Amino acid sequence: MDLKSNHSSPVLTDPIPISKSRLGIHSNLLSYPQSGGSLSSGKYKTISRKKPAKLEDVWSNGWLDAMKSSSPPRKKLIKGFDIEFAADDDDTDIAYHSWMIKYPSALKYFEQISKRAENKKIAVFLDYDGTLSPIVDDPDQAFMSDAMCSAVRNVAKYFPTAIISGRSRDKVYGLVGLTELFYAGSHGMDIVGPVSHTESDVHPNCIRSTDQQGKEVSLFTPAREFIPMIDEVFKTLVENTKDIKGAKVENHKFCASVHYRNVEEKNWPTIAQCVHDILKDYPRLRLTHGRKVLEIRPVIDWNKGKAVEFVLESLGLSERDDVLPIYIGDDKTDEDAFKVLREGDRGCGILVSSVPKESNAIFSVRDTSEVQKFLETLVKWKKLEAKQSSNMQN
Numbered sequence: 001m002d003l004k005s006n007h008s009s010p011v012l013t014d015p016i017p018i019s020k021s022r023l024g025i026h027s028n029l030l031s032y033p034q035s036g037g038s039l040s041s042g043k044y045k046t047i048s049r050k051k052p053a054k055l056e057d058v059w060s061n062g063w064l065d066a067m068k069s070s071s072p073p074r075k076k077l078i079k080g081f082d083i084e085f086a087a088d089d090d091d092t093d094i095a096y097h098s099w100m101i102k103y104p105s106a107l108k109y110f111e112q113i114s115k116r117a118e119n120k121k122i123a124v125f126l127d128y129d130g131t132l133s134p135i136v137d138d139p140d141q142a143f144m145s146d147a148m149c150s151a152v153r154n155v156a157k158y159f160p161t162a163i164i165s166g167r168s169r170d171k172v173y174g175l176v177g178l179t180e181l182f183y184a185g186s187h188g189m190d191i192v193g194p195v196s197h198t199e200s201d202v203h204p205n206c207i208r209s210t211d212q213q214g215k216e217v218s219l220f221t222p223a224r225e226f227i228p229m230i231d232e233v234f235k236t237l238v239e240n241t242k243d244i245k246g247a248k249v250e251n252h253k254f255c256a257s258v259h260y261r262n263v264e265e266k267n268w269p270t271i272a273q274c275v276h277d278i279l280k281d282y283p284r285l286r287l288t289h290g291r292k293v294l295e296i297r298p299v300i301d302w303n304k305g306k307a308v309e310f311v312l313e314s315l316g317l318s319e320r321d322d323v324l325p326i327y328i329g330d331d332k333t334d335e336d337a338f339k340v341l342r343e344g345d346r347g348c349g350i351l352v353s354s355v356p357k358e359s360n361a362i363f364s365v366r367d368t369s370e371v372q373k374f375l376e377t378l379v380k381w382k383k384l385e386a387k388q389s390s391n392m393q394n
């Protein structure tokens, strides 16, 4: 989605209108020390491009443990049979079933969700990788199935629907390709959403634009000033990891990802050290862990949870009792969104996981095929509800 801006570049330091302050989109956004390189020059810090030498930092700070536990174990294929089972067989299954008492299946307990949704407007938020597309070795090959694509398209016919991804907005739009959705890329730091006539006119980081279809949209980029810094970091990471077989670095415009899924485990400390060294040089950037990926992003008070609040506010759906936001996601960065919905019992978080893990979500589904089923069930239910209410009116 190529956006043509109608206004000049917004900056982060301008005054913020009251309504946005409610969301925390204000000077608090910059929760890092304001020292460091000049923002206007684009030269932030001289970085040593030498190979990382010592590995003790990443051992002692728990990074490696987090890296090891960052994605569920691969499923084993039984030789000669078209049957898959979780790596740790029976024990895993027992643990999974007891975990599901805490995070019940959103499919099995769909009635609970639909009861809660009665007479409410639902808004749907979807993560991309691991939620709409299965996790694969090559991030460029993470496609949605046709069936998933039509499930998402149908959901968007009935409910306002947004994709909230860690990928850049352009990349995730390229993979999903549905014009009827709203998109938030780079963990919510790049949002194309509905035009809110009360907000977007005044907020400096939110500008009016038109999308490729000529539709008026609002573009919100709270980390705009970090684009050159991320680009610099991306280039350095590409250079510093080029000899590590399997390593892959992605530039998501407002954040960068360093993948180690295809790197031999004995080389993970070297990957970790590369990232650690970068962060030492850029105090205004921080690390988050995804699924076999280290993500480097600006230290601003912004995440997927804030993005959900922002989209709801833009749609005129926040602070209302008759709205039920549903968020489906699979990884640590989705927890911020689950938390926002859990707090004040505002909505319903659904974690996609085939292994037990602690979450702020309320419900769970096992994998992307269950996500698809859930979306289809939601549409069926909505159609039935609409039919019943039209019968009652006639």
Ligand SMILES: O=P(O)(O)OC[C@H]1O[C@H](O[C@H]2O[C@H](CO)[C@@H](O)[C@H](O)[C@H]2O)[C@H](O)[C@@H](O)[C@@H]1O
Pocket (backbone or CB within 6 Å): 127, 128, 129, 130, 134, 135, 136, 137, 138, 139, 140, 142, 164, 165, 166, 167, 250, 257, 259, 261, 290, 291, 292, 293, 295, 331, 333
């Ligand atoms: O927020 P998301 O939409 O879930 O994006 C998170 C990251 O997703 C991608 O990486 C993950 O999926 C890849 C494809 O299945 C997989 O190879 C990788 O190991 C996963 O971490 C994307 O490439 C990252 O940049 C996103 O941050």
